Amino acid sequence: MPVKISATASQSSNKPQPFPKPKPPYELFPTTLSMCDGRIVRVSVPVPDRLSMIIDITPDIFGPKTPAGVTVAQWVKGAGHYLNSNPHNTQPLGCQYFENKQWYRHVTLGMGPRDSSVRFEFSEQTNKAPARLRIELNPRKLGPKGFKTLLAILNDPDGPFAGKAVLKSARVTRIDLAVDLEGVQTDDLVAFHKNEQQRSIYIGSDGVIETLYLHGKSSKTKPAGKVLVGLYDRAKERIKKGKEPPFGPSPTTRVELVKTMKAPHNSLAKIATMADPFGSIRVGYLMGQGAKPKQWWREYVGLRRGKNHVATIALLGLDATMAEQFASAYLVPCPELVSKGINWSGWDQGLEVTGLNLLLGAQK
Incomplete structure (x- = not known):
């Protein structure tokens, strides 16, 4: 079993595993574990890594200056024009507009200090669903600054949105949750998901696993099955993009859990208080089983x-x-790194560091 040790404890006897340069910030990596062979692993708080939400397009979400009697199609056209004008110093990253239908399919804007974007997607009414707005973003990349820009767009008194109404009616369809494990490669771990049916493994030129995906039940659209959880080598990922590894020479693995949500339990307001989602997954140290x-x-x-x-x-x-x-x-009978009851206590910190708490608070 792992033994929790204090962040200030001396590691002089663990020469193969020195503190990395730079060391992970304690507030985001509050848990330090000693594995069965003396290896030191630091575990981060869970952070939201992807968020997808849908909003029914009704007059309730129209901005205060929207003329009376505007149709859904007219509103979508106006909203698309507004977003495509790069409001609040955003950067245009792409859009699709159907001239014959006078309808925007999507507009994607860059915002925030990092390589981040927010996608606004408009779907037409069908026999099964009303016209809808889908907003997709990565909270981890967007950060507090990016969320402030998004809120400025949604709450713009001259814009097409009634911000509070949009957020109150938003329903989350998917949220990904990421936990970083500093001190171990993906190859050092074993993982299990209760609904997994098959696996995809990608091995680097050094013969070490770089990425592991656990898939659910296959379908016609996804023969391999939808991804339930992914584990990948963050250091190698960043190096391939021409960036520095997150913690110098120390290996780091990211564990990403994909959580899909359905009505009536998927309102945006429930994200902050949702139950521990890690009950379906177990990640442990390979040699600790x-x-x-x-x-x-x-x-x-x-x-x-x-x-x-x-x-x-x-x-x-x-x-x-x-x-x-x-x-x-x-x-994985000994899931000392990621499982139910181990990681979820830091969710509030994950919401705060990404800025998603700003979005949740704006609907009150």
Whole structure:
């Protein structure tokens, strides 16, 4: 079992795992764990990493200066023109306008200090659903400054939106939650989701796993199944983009949980108080699952990248006792890094550091 140690404890006896330069900020990485082999892992608070919400287009969300009797199509055209004018010093990143229908399909604006954007997507009424506005963004990238710009757009007295009404009627369809693990590569971890059906694994040129996706049930539109959770190497991801690794030479893995939400439990207001979503996932240290002998356990996990349990056992020639032990360990019985009751206490901090709390507070 992991042992929680204080952030100020001396690590002089753990020479292979020195404090990285720069060290993760304590307020965002409040948990420090010592693994079974002495490795030190710092666990971040969960942060919202993607947010998608829909709003029914009704007169209730029209801005205060919208003329009486305006149709939905007229409002969409006006809203699109407004957004396409780059309000509040935003940057145009793309739009699609159907001239024959006089209808905007979407407008995407850049805002915030980082490489971030907000997409406004307008869908027409169908037999199954009313006309809707979909707003998609990445809270982690947008940050507090970006959310202030978004709120300025929604609350612009001369604009097309009634900001408070928009936010009160917003329903979240998807929110991704990210937890960073500083001190471990993706290859050092084992993960399990209760609804997983298959996996996708991407291995780098060094033979080490860079990305692992756990998929749900397949469908016609998504043969591999929708992604339930992803684990990827943040350092390698940033290096490929020409950026510095987040914590110098120290490896860092990001765990992203995809949570879909449905009515009547998906109002934007409920995001701050939603129940712990990590009950469906277990992420633990590979060598901390109690499987022995460790060399065979590593071989088993490596072969499971492309084979099922039965084929792996046959290839390794393991007896029934060891086969049962490895099958149990593969379900991550010791999820010391990410699971229910471990990470969720820091959700308030995640909302604050990204600025999503500003959006939640603006609807009151």
